Amino acid sequence: MGILSFVGFTLLVAIISYLATRKTDESSSDGYFLGGRSLGAVVIAGSLLLTNLSTEQIVGLNGASYKEGVLVMAWETLAAIAMVVTAIFLLPRYLKGGISTVPQFLENRYDTTTKAITSGLFLTGYVVVFLPVVLYSGSLAITTMFDVPEILDISKDTSIWICVWGIGIIGSIYAVFGGLKAVAVSDTINAVGLLIGGIMIPVFGLIEIGDGSISEGISTIMNTNPDKFKVIGGPESSIPVATIFTGMMLVQLFYWGTNQAIIQRALGAKNLKEGQKGLLLGSFLKILGPIIVVLPGIIAFHIFNGELGDADEAYPELVRKVLPVSLVGFFAAVLFGAILSSFNSALNSSVTLFGLDIYKEYINKEATEKQVVKAGKTFGVVLALLAMLVAPFIANAGSIFEYLQEVNGIYSIPILTIIVVGYLTKKVPAIAGKIGILSGSILYIISQFVLQPYFISNDLKAxxxxxxxxxxxxxxxxxxxxxxxxxxxxxxxxxxxxxxxxxxxxxxxxxxxxxxxxxxxxxxxxxxxxxxxxxxxxxxxxxxxxxxxxxxxxxxxxxxxxxxxxxxxxxxxxxxxxxxxxxxxxxxxxxxxxxAYPHFLHIMAILFVVNILIMLIIGKLYPRETAYEQLYTQEVDITPWKYTKIVGVIVCLIVISTYIYFR
Structure with missing residues (x-):
C-alpha cells in the first residue's frame, strides 16, 4: 500500500506538470527559462515555498531546533520581512528592466565582466554547496526514515549513494528537459502535499506526547522544556540575538531578493501585480513555516530525551517513531517531491545563468535561441553529474544547515552589496562592482577558512x-x-x-x-x-x-x-x-x-559595510561619465498591486508579535 501511494502521487505530479506545460514554447529563451512570463500569484508562491522548503531546510533546521529550540525560527520568520522588501522595492525594478537573470541587471548597471563574475559565483555556489547539500540531506532523510539499508540489505553509505543518484537523475529530467514552467507547476502540487505531510508530523508527535490529545501534548512539551521556547539566543547559541539585526537580515535579503534560484519564479510573473501577490502570499506561508521546520525538532528532543547522537537525525527518527504505517508511502512521495523541487529549481537556474549569461555572451554570440536552450540543457546534465559526485561527501561537514548558511557567505554578501549599490547610486563605475564582488568573496574566505580555524584551534588547545x-x-x-x-x-x-x-x-x-x-x-x-x-x-x-x-x-x-x-x-x-x-x-x-571567533553573521554584516564603503570611495574618485538610468523594456505590465504596502506592513507586524510572545 505504501509503495502504491508513493508511486501514485509521484506519477500524478509528473502527469499534471506535463499537461500544464505541453503548450509552452520551450524553444525560446523566455519560454524555457521563464515559463513564457506567464506565472500567476499562486504558482509563484507555491514554487517559492517548495524551492526553499526542502530536506536541507526540514532536516537541517529541525536538527538545529533539537539542539537549541525555537530561536532558530529566525531563519523562517525573518524571511517573511525579506519577501516584503523584495515585493515592494526589488521586483518592480527587475520587471521594469525585463531581465531574465539577476546578473543581467548587473550587466546593464556595470558591464559584462561584472555579470560574468557574478554568474560564475552563483554557479560555483550551486555545484559546490547548494545542489550537493540538497541531494545529501534528501538522501539522509529517505535512508533513515524508510530504512533503505535494511530493505536492500546494504550499508548506510551505499544507501546514501543510491538515493543521491536516484534523486539527481529524476530531478535533472524535470529541470533540464522541462524548463521553468514544469518546475513551477510540479512545485505547486508538491507544495500542497508538503503542507499536509509536513503538518502531520508535529500533529502525530504531539498526540504521542499528550497520550492522544494535541492540546495536552503542547502543554506537556512547553512545561517540560521551557528553555526550548525562548527566542532570544545568547552568545553561545547559533543565532545570538544581535545577529538578527546584522547579518541575518542581509542573508535573508540576498536569498529572497537576489538569489537566482528563488527570484526566477517572480521574474516569470505575467505582470508586477501577480509577482507581488505571489511574494506576499509566500511571506504568509513562511510565518507558518516553524510548525514544519522547527517544532518537530523540539518534539523529537522531548520524545528521545535529547539522546540522539546526531541532531540532524532528529526529524527522520521522529517520522519513523510517530508516522502511521498507512501514511508512509504518501509522506515518502511528498518528501521526494520537496527534495526534487529544491534540486531541480537550483539546477534550472544554473541552466539559465549558463545559457544566457555565459554561452550567449562568451562562447557563441551568434547563437539562436534554440542553440542557447540546447547549450543550457547540456550544461545542466554536466552540473547535475558533478553535484551527484560531491553530495555524499557532505557527511563530513558537520551540521547540514549551519554548513550551508556559512559557506553561502562566499558569494551572497558580495552579490547583495553590488546590487544594493547599483540600485541606490547612479555614478558608481563598473570597476567598483568588480572590486566589490571580488574583495567581498576573498575577505570572507580569509575570515572563515583561515582566521576562524586559527583562533578556534588556539582556544581548543587551552x-x-x-x-x-x-x-x-x-x-x-x-x-x-x-x-x-x-x-x-x-x-x-x-x-x-x-x-x-x-x-x-x-x-x-x-x-x-x-x-x-x-x-x-x-x-x-x-x-x-x-x-x-x-x-x-x-x-x-x-x-x-x-x-x-x-x-x-x-x-x-x-x-x-x-x-x-x-x-x-x-x-x-x-x-x-x-x-x-x-x-x-x-x-x-x-x-x-x-x-573563539565572531559569529559568521556578524562577519557578513561587517564585510557588507566595508564593501559598500570601498565601492562608494571608488565612485567618488572615479565616477561614471554619465549617470545610470534604468530603461522600461515593456516586457510586462509594471502597475503595482494597490494593497502591496498594506499587506506588507501586516506581515511585518505578525513577525514582530511572534518575537514578543516568545521573548
Missing amino acids: ESPSILQELAFVEQNLSSEKAVTVDYEKAIEAINKKENNTKDDIESIKKLKESIDYKNVLKAINEYKNNSDQGLGSIKLLTKSMNELTTSFNYVKDEYKEKGIILNPDIKTSIKEVKASIDKVNVVIDRTKKL
Whole structure:
C-alpha cells in the first residue's frame, strides 16, 4: 500500500506538470527559462515555498531546533520581512528592466565582466554547496526514515549513494528537459502535499506526547522544556540575538531578493501585480513555516530525551517513531517531491545563468535561441553529474544547515552589496562592482577558512586538559569492553521465554555484537592524544566518531527494550557514563567554536559595510561619465498591486508579535 501511494502521487505530479506545460514554447529563451512570463500569484508562491522548503531546510533546521529550540525560527520568520522588501522595492525594478537573470541587471548597471563574475559565483555556489547539500540531506532523510539499508540489505553509505543518484537523475529530467514552467507547476502540487505531510508530523508527535490529545501534548512539551521556547539566543547559541539585526537580515535579503534560484519564479510573473501577490502570499506561508521546520525538532528532543547522537537525525527518527504505517508511502512521495523541487529549481537556474549569461555572451554570440536552450540543457546534465559526485561527501561537514548558511557567505554578501549599490547610486563605475564582488568573496574566505580555524584551534588547545580528562574515562571504559560486552546466551534465553518469538528476534540480538563500533573512537582518542596540535583538525574525527558511538548506544538500548530484554545493570551504567562523558566533550568543543571567533553573521554584516564603503570611495574618485538610468523594456505590465504596502506592513507586524510572545 505504501509503495502504491508513493508511486501514485509521484506519477500524478509528473502527469499534471506535463499537461500544464505541453503548450509552452520551450524553444525560446523566455519560454524555457521563464515559463513564457506567464506565472500567476499562486504558482509563484507555491514554487517559492517548495524551492526553499526542502530536506536541507526540514532536516537541517529541525536538527538545529533539537539542539537549541525555537530561536532558530529566525531563519523562517525573518524571511517573511525579506519577501516584503523584495515585493515592494526589488521586483518592480527587475520587471521594469525585463531581465531574465539577476546578473543581467548587473550587466546593464556595470558591464559584462561584472555579470560574468557574478554568474560564475552563483554557479560555483550551486555545484559546490547548494545542489550537493540538497541531494545529501534528501538522501539522509529517505535512508533513515524508510530504512533503505535494511530493505536492500546494504550499508548506510551505499544507501546514501543510491538515493543521491536516484534523486539527481529524476530531478535533472524535470529541470533540464522541462524548463521553468514544469518546475513551477510540479512545485505547486508538491507544495500542497508538503503542507499536509509536513503538518502531520508535529500533529502525530504531539498526540504521542499528550497520550492522544494535541492540546495536552503542547502543554506537556512547553512545561517540560521551557528553555526550548525562548527566542532570544545568547552568545553561545547559533543565532545570538544581535545577529538578527546584522547579518541575518542581509542573508535573508540576498536569498529572497537576489538569489537566482528563488527570484526566477517572480521574474516569470505575467505582470508586477501577480509577482507581488505571489511574494506576499509566500511571506504568509513562511510565518507558518516553524510548525514544519522547527517544532518537530523540539518534539523529537522531548520524545528521545535529547539522546540522539546526531541532531540532524532528529526529524527522520521522529517520522519513523510517530508516522502511521498507512501514511508512509504518501509522506515518502511528498518528501521526494520537496527534495526534487529544491534540486531541480537550483539546477534550472544554473541552466539559465549558463545559457544566457555565459554561452550567449562568451562562447557563441551568434547563437539562436534554440542553440542557447540546447547549450543550457547540456550544461545542466554536466552540473547535475558533478553535484551527484560531491553530495555524499557532505557527511563530513558537520551540521547540514549551519554548513550551508556559512559557506553561502562566499558569494551572497558580495552579490547583495553590488546590487544594493547599483540600485541606490547612479555614478558608481563598473570597476567598483568588480572590486566589490571580488574583495567581498576573498575577505570572507580569509575570515572563515583561515582566521576562524586559527583562533578556534588556539582556544581548543587551552581546553585540551578538560577534554583529555573526559576522554581518559571514555577510553578506560571502552578498552575494558565493559560498555559493549553482552551476555548473548542470557539474551537469547530471555527471547525464548517470550511468546510469539521468531528467529528474527534471535538474529537481531546476535547482530548487536557488531552494532557498536567503539574501535573507531579508541583510534580517534589515540590520534588526538598523540597529536601535538590538539586543535580543530584533530577534533573533527574525534567528534564524528563519538557521535556515531552515541547513536550506536541508543540503538542497543532501543533494540533491547523492543525485544523485551533487560540489559545487564553494569552495561546500562557503563553506557550511560560513557555517553555522559562524550556529551561533555562535545559541549566543550561546541562552546569553544562559538566563542573563539565572531559569529559568521556578524562577519557578513561587517564585510557588507566595508564593501559598500570601498565601492562608494571608488565612485567618488572615479565616477561614471554619465549617470545610470534604468530603461522600461515593456516586457510586462509594471502597475503595482494597490494593497502591496498594506499587506506588507501586516506581515511585518505578525513577525514582530511572534518575537514578543516568545521573548
